[in-house]
Amino acid sequence: MQTKLADFIKDTEQGKEAQKIIATCVHCGFCTATCPTYQLIGDELDSPRGRIYLIKNVLEGKKISYKTQQHLDRCLTCRACETTCPSGVNYGRLLDIGREVVEGRVSRSFLDRILRKGLCFILPYSQRFKIMLKISQIFSPLLPKILKEQIPIQEKDKSWPKTNYSRKMLILDGCVQSALAPNINTSTAWVLDQLGVSLVSAPNSGCCGAINQHLSDPHGALHFIKKNIDAWWPYIERGAEAIVITASGCGVMVKEYGILLKSDPIYADKAAKVAKMTKDISEIIAQEDITKLTISSHIPRDIAFQSPCTLQHGQKLAGVVERILKKIGFNLTKVTDPHLCCGSAGTYSILQKELSQKLLKNKLHALEKEHPKLIATANIGCLTHLQSRASVPVRHWISLLDPTNNV
Known part of the structure; x- marks a missing residue:
């Protein structure tokens, strides 16, 4: 699919990247068969193919409206279309670019803006999230049943294993998970302990940046990305084998650090190294002798x-x-x-x-x-x-x- 970029974006790295991705789409429609929103709504513009067409129009400078934004907002970024696509269209990256451009050209309602800013203010910060969670739990008896069901259960922390092996791996603490379910990482530490690996948490690491990235706040995402790289780098230099991720949503994000910082003169090489070292916990376990468990x-x-x-x-x-x-x-x-x-x-x-x-x-x-x-x-x-x-x-x-x- 050919795209003639508008003047406002044609000379930008972002525009060139989007144009390259759109060019790989042959409009075959295979993606519609596995798109959850298309199956529910049945609107072509709520399918990957339709959204690519909308993003193409945006980048060509054509008139866009709230409806364009709504169709992009409805995308889950599940990337099932990428698994199905015979042409290898990098749809997830294109969607991020499209959403960011639309965000700067279409005004949201006041309530929508407040909600999105609130999510970016609270969710990436585990301590803030813990406070909000505690407040919601205190007042849960006063809430309707449908709202009570949405309040997650918070776990009590368990202790980590005390052993100190020569093999060491880093763990991403994350934001929401570290507040809601810290024992996921604790369990990971106990599992790896049986395999002769010590799991290490870097004190200054935190949110992977995905929340901001997918809410069209790339600058906020970069703040978290660089903070994590800075926190992990001393451990990497001391020989950490891998960066272990137990939340697959964070895993996708961290594995793309190299792409997101490829033009950064200070962080590009470090980001590429971090991305290469990042492994979902399943990738780690699959390479070990699980008969020891x-x-x-x-x-x-x-x-x-x-x-x-x-x-x-x-x-x-x-x-x-x-x-x-x-x-x-x-x-x-x-x-x-x-x-x-x-x-x-x-x-x-x-x-x-x-x-x-x-x-x-x-x-x-x-x-x-x-x-x-x-x-x-x-x-x-x-x-x-x-x-x-x-x-x-x-x-x-x-x-x-x-x-x-x-x-």
């Missing part, structure tokens, strides 16, 4: 696995966790349409509640159809979203391998 007898063996979009489409790791779980002895129940999104998608469940809830209903129906004792997933957003309506417990899959866990 001891699984708690309290863990149910009949489970359903929900593979987050950021794991199977964003990081192209479809089937990795499933193979690990089967090797260890778990029985995975069949899940219909496993490629479809659960509707969490970062802040999507807040900003696009109606669509999000429809996707959640469909996903839970598929997951619970064969009556598993537990649902496992690989991303904190999916976990809390599924947990709000699931009839069985929902856990991060790595916690099932933790010998200290009594789920």
Whole structure:
């Protein structure tokens, strides 16, 4: 698909990148078959192909409106279309560029602006989020049932293993996960401890930057990206083997640090190194001798696995966790349409509640159809979203391998 860039963007790096991506799209429409929003709404402009056409119009300087912004907002950024696309269109990156350009040319309502700024002010900062979570839990008895269901359960911290091995890996603490479910990383530490690896947390690291990036605030995202690189770099220089990610949504973001900072004269090389070192915890476990792992007898063996979009489409790791779980002895129940999104998608469940809830209903129906004792997933957003309506417990899959866990 050819694009004639408008004067306002034709000489920019961003414009050239978008033009290159659009040129790879042959308009075949394969993406519409796996797009969750197109399946729900049935509007071509709520499909990847339609959104690419809208972004093309934006970059060519054609008239755009709130409706253009609405169609882009409705995208989950699940990237199922990238898995399906025979031409290899980098749709996720194109969408980020399109949203940012539209954000500067279309005014949002006052309430929408306040909500988005509020999300960027609270969610990336774990301490602020903990305070808001505590307040919501205190007042939950006064709230309607539908709102109570949306308040996540906060875990109590468990202690990390005390051992100190020569093999060391870094862990991303993150923002929301470190506040809601710190024991995901604790379980990871216990699992790696059995494999002779010490997991290290860098004190000044935090949010990966994805929240700001996908809310059209790239400058805010870069702040978090550089902060993480600075926090991790001394450990990398001392020989850390990998940067371990336990939230697949964060994993996609950190693996793209090299792309996002490729033109930065100070951070480009470091960002590329960090991106190369970044591994989802499933990639780490898959390379180790899992016969060394001891699984708690309290863990149910009949489970359903929900593979987050950021794991199977964003990081192209479809089937990795499933193979690990089967090797260890778990029985995975069949899940219909496993490629479809659960509707969490970062802040999507807040900003696009109606669509999000429809996707959640469909996903839970598929997951619970064969009556598993537990649902496992690989991303904190999916976990809390599924947990709000699931009839069985929902856990991060790595916690099932933790010998200290009594789920």
